[in-house]
Amino acid sequence: xxxxxxxxxxxxxxxxxxxxxxxxxxxxxxxxxxxxxxxxxxxxxxxxxxxxxxxxxxxxxxxxxxxxxxxxxxxxxxxxxxxxxxxxxxxxxxxxxxxxxxxxxxxxxxxxxxxxxxxxxxxxxxxxxxxxxxxxxxxxxxxxxxxxxxxxxxxxxxxxxxxxxxxxxxxxxxxxxxxxxxxxxxxxxxxxxxxxxxxxxxxxxxxxxxxxxxxxxxxxxxxxxxxxxxxxxxxxxxxxxx
Amino acid sequence: xxxxxxxxxxxxxxxxxxxxxxxxxxxxxxxxxxxxxxxxxxxxxxxxxxxxxxxxxxxxxxxxxxxxxxxxxxxxxxxxxxxxxxxxxxxxxxxxxxxxxxxxxxxxxxxxxxxxxxxxxxxxxxxxxxxxxxxxxxxxxxxxxxxxxxxxxxxxxxxxxxxxxxxxxxxxxxxxxxxxxxxxxxxxxxxxxxxxxxxxxxxxxxxxxxxxxxxxxxxxxxxxxxxxxxxxxxxxxxxxxxxxxxxxxxxxxxxxxxxxxxxxxxxxxxxxxxxxxxxxxxxxxxxxxxxxxxxxxxxxxxxxxxxxxxxxxxxxxxxxxxxxxxxxxxxxxxxxxxxxxxxxxxxxxxxxxxxxxxxxxxxxxxxxxxxxxxxxxxxxxxxxxxxxxxxxxxxxxxxxxxxxxxxxxxxxxxxxxxxxxxxxxxxxxxxxxxxxxxxxxxxxxxxxxxxxxxxxxxxxxxxxxxxxxxxxxxxxxx
Numbered sequence: 001x002x003x004x005x006x007x008x009x010x011x012x013x014x015x016x017x018x019x020x021x022x023x024x025x026x027x028x029x030x031x032x033x034x035x036x037x038x039x040x041x042x043x044x045x046x047x048x049x050x051x052x053x054x055x056x057x058x059x060x061x062x063x064x065x066x067x068x069x070x071x072x073x074x075x076x077x078x079x080x081x082x083x084x085x086x087x088x089x090x091x092x093x094x095x096x097x098x099x100x101x102x103x104x105x106x107x108x109x110x111x112x113x114x115x116x117x118x119x120x121x122x123x124x125x126x127x128x129x130x131x132x133x134x135x136x137x138x139x140x141x142x143x144x145x146x147x148x149x150x151x152x153x154x155x156x157x158x159x160x161x162x163x164x165x166x167x168x169x170x171x172x173x174x175x176x177x178x179x180x181x182x183x184x185x186x187x188x189x190x191x192x193x194x195x196x197x198x199x200x201x202x203x204x205x206x207x208x209x210x211x212x213x214x215x216x217x218x219x220x221x222x223x224x225x226x227x228x229x230x231x232x233x234x235x236x237x238x239x240x241x242x
Numbered sequence: 243x244x245x246x247x248x249x250x251x252x253x254x255x256x257x258x259x260x261x262x263x264x265x266x267x268x269x270x271x272x273x274x275x276x277x278x279x280x281x282x283x284x285x286x287x288x289x290x291x292x293x294x295x296x297x298x299x300x301x302x303x304x305x306x307x308x309x310x311x312x313x314x315x316x317x318x319x320x321x322x323x324x325x326x327x328x329x330x331x332x333x334x335x336x337x338x339x340x341x342x343x344x345x346x347x348x349x350x351x352x353x354x355x356x357x358x359x360x361x362x363x364x365x366x367x368x369x370x371x372x373x374x375x376x377x378x379x380x381x382x383x384x385x386x387x388x389x390x391x392x393x394x395x396x397x398x399x400x401x402x403x404x405x406x407x408x409x410x411x412x413x414x415x416x417x418x419x420x421x422x423x424x425x426x427x428x429x430x431x432x433x434x435x436x437x438x439x440x441x442x443x444x445x446x447x448x449x450x451x452x453x454x455x456x457x458x459x460x461x462x463x464x465x466x467x468x469x470x471x472x473x474x475x476x477x478x479x480x481x482x483x484x485x486x487x488x489x490x491x492x493x494x495x496x497x498x499x500x501x502x503x504x505x506x507x508x509x510x511x512x513x514x515x516x517x518x519x520x521x522x523x524x525x526x527x528x529x530x531x532x533x534x535x536x537x538x539x540x541x542x543x544x545x546x547x548x549x550x551x552x553x554x555x556x557x558x559x560x561x562x563x564x565x566x567x568x569x570x571x572x573x574x575x576x577x578x579x580x581x582x583x584x585x586x587x588x589x590x591x592x593x594x595x596x597x598x599x600x601x602x603x604x605x606x607x608x609x610x611x612x613x614x615x616x617x618x619x620x621x622x623x624x625x626x627x628x629x630x631x632x633x634x635x636x637x638x639x640x641x642x643x644x645x646x647x648x649x650x651x652x653x654x655x656x657x658x659x660x661x662x663x664x665x666x667x668x669x670x671x672x673x674x675x676x677x678x679x680x681x682x683x684x685x686x687x688x689x690x691x692x693x694x695x696x697x698x699x700x701x702x703x704x705x706x707x708x709x710x711x712x713x714x715x716x717x718x719x720x
Binding site: 009010011012013014047049050051052053061062084085086087088090092094115117120126127128129130170171173174176177180182202204206207208209210226227228229 | 317395396397398399407408409410411414416417418420421424425427428429431432433450452453454455456457458459460462466467469470499502503516519520522523525526527529530534
């Protein structure tokens with residue numbers, strides 16, 4: 001009889017240090033010296049998942065790319081592209097264009113979002129595609145989207161006094177009310193043998209598990225961790241799919 | 243309870259799947275639960291058929307997780323909508339509270355010992371048709387599948403009898419369910435309305451609580467998020483456990499994360515809070531599918547069924563996860579909705595239901611005979627309030643074919659192979675299953691009758707000899 005492989009339970013919630021220990025961070029975070037949270041930028045995140053064991057079951061399953069665009073009128077647009085790889089090489093591609101208010105939450109004003117599926121043969125499966133256009137109706141200043149938060153959190157004041165309450169439109173489609181985002185502090189974190197100071201914001205609310213946003217000293221969002229999932233800033237993240 | 247009463251009750255119970263009293267006269271059922279030809283034809287002529295069927299399966303959903311059902315710890319607008327638009331059963335049990343075995347029962351109407359899926363990751367016996375195969379052969383419904391399968395592969399693009407529209411991601415409910423519900427949405431929005439469909443949408447959540455347990459096993463001694471202080475649910479009344487339980491249960495408890503991590507009560511309560519957030523995750527994804535169903539004009543023509551493969555320990559008896567026969571792991575939500583045909587907002591607290599009942603119920607609604615040897619029964623007449631069976635019992639298997647439960651309206655009997663400790667609970671006075679009456683002389687005759695009930699049930703099964711303990715249950719307590 002084949003011997004069952006020994007597996008060690010991770011035991012504690014995902015943090016940047018733990019991600020490093022588990023091999024989720026292949027190299028040091030990209031340089032952020034020129035990063036301006038309120039400028040034009042592109043952040044690409046590898047989506048990494050954890051089964052709760054140290055030795056096995058942890059994997060990259062896709063990437064999320066967010067491009068921030070501003071025009072001369074300070075109008076803010078986010079372009080989102082996410083690909084998630086599934087079993088048997090099926091890929092889900094979600095793309096969105098979101099016009100946002102230039103407020104603390106990057107509240108969506110109007111948006112277009114599409115979902116497509118690509119099969120193992122590389123062809124799109126048109127029967128599964130969907131498109132949606134949306135316009136924010138009410139409580140404009142008190143709402144945001146999960147992708148918008150990736151942008152907004154980088155502009156927030158690093159202060160224990162920073163506490164935001166809002167409703168969240170997840171994936172621009174699922175409303176999750178009663179969210180709260182607050183600054184929880186600075187930790188010196190060892191990543192790839194470097195000690196890096198990271199600021200952490202925590203989001204708690206209905207319909208989600210606690211989500212932690214980890215920013216470097218230039219306010220660039222390096223990682224987002226939530227239970228068994230992490231978004232890790234990685235310029236080469238798109239290779240996960242390709 | 244005196245012996246005469248119990249004997250009378252038992253006489254009804256053993257007949258449950260052979261005869262059902264109908265209003266206006268008794269109609270015979272065949273021994274396998276199917277109707278005779280003339281009765282079948284007469285019934286179909288007056289029983290309308292839903293144009294479409296949507297079978298929603300969640301993974302590891304405790305029965306008390308729906309706000310509209312009284313759960314104070316969650317916001318579940320989609321589940322609320324399903325519950326209030328139809329009939330929900332409060333005494334609904336998984337046929338085997340482990341993922342693959344339970345699913346094999348739902349999709350075949352046969353026990354897990356018969357399907358040969360007595361543990362996770364085994365295929366259904368090839369001579370037993372699954373729901374997709376049967377509907378493909380017998381109906382004009384086109385059959386589609388999205389999400390977790392686990393018979394044997396957790397996710398696969400190849401499921402006999404079904405067109406797989408979405409495979410999912412191994413083990414990660416949050417991402418998996420989002421992608422899956424988007425695929426279902428696309429499917430519904432693009433589909434031509436001319437052809438009826440059967441769509442099985444099999445969600446992974448709230449199963450992510452398994453990963454949560456592994457990522458929160460070590461007791462941090464203090465709350466990670468002080469903002470949550472005071473917001474955690476209280477521990478259940480039956481949090482303490484009986485030291486004299488069957489050995490397999492004691493062993494399982496000690497192997498679980500709360501005992502390995504030496505949890506304090508606050509950590510237990512944080513686990514409860516986290517589980518409910520996973521429920522809200524899946525509720526939102528179910529909501530996406532229901533919205534698409536409504537936007538596309540399907541909702542009035544679609545029979546919607548929601549169930550789960552098994553429940554969740556949820557700190558009752560200090561258990562987590564599944565694979566026990568306590569109600570928290572064994573009972574599952576079971577909701578049926580079809581506007582205009584199934585009464586709205588009705589809670590059935592009387593009838594026992596099983597995952598084994600889903601296949602014959604769907605066949606009944608589709609106007610076809612179920613495959614032979616169904617171990618469950620169609621719930622249609624109960625759902626539509628046309629008549630009520632006068633008797634009722636269900637059997638659930640567990641633990642790699644080493645455990646059995648017999649549930650009657652009043653009692654629950656649990657036994658494990660090679661374990662002298664049996665459990666016998668009076669579910670009317672002790673729904674938390676805290677007082678084991680198996681050793682009480684007062685209940686000796688009732689216990690003996692439940693043992694016999696199990697033997698009789700087992701004697702009718704077609705269990706392959708290759709299954710571990712294939713024949714052991716035919717002699718239990720004998």
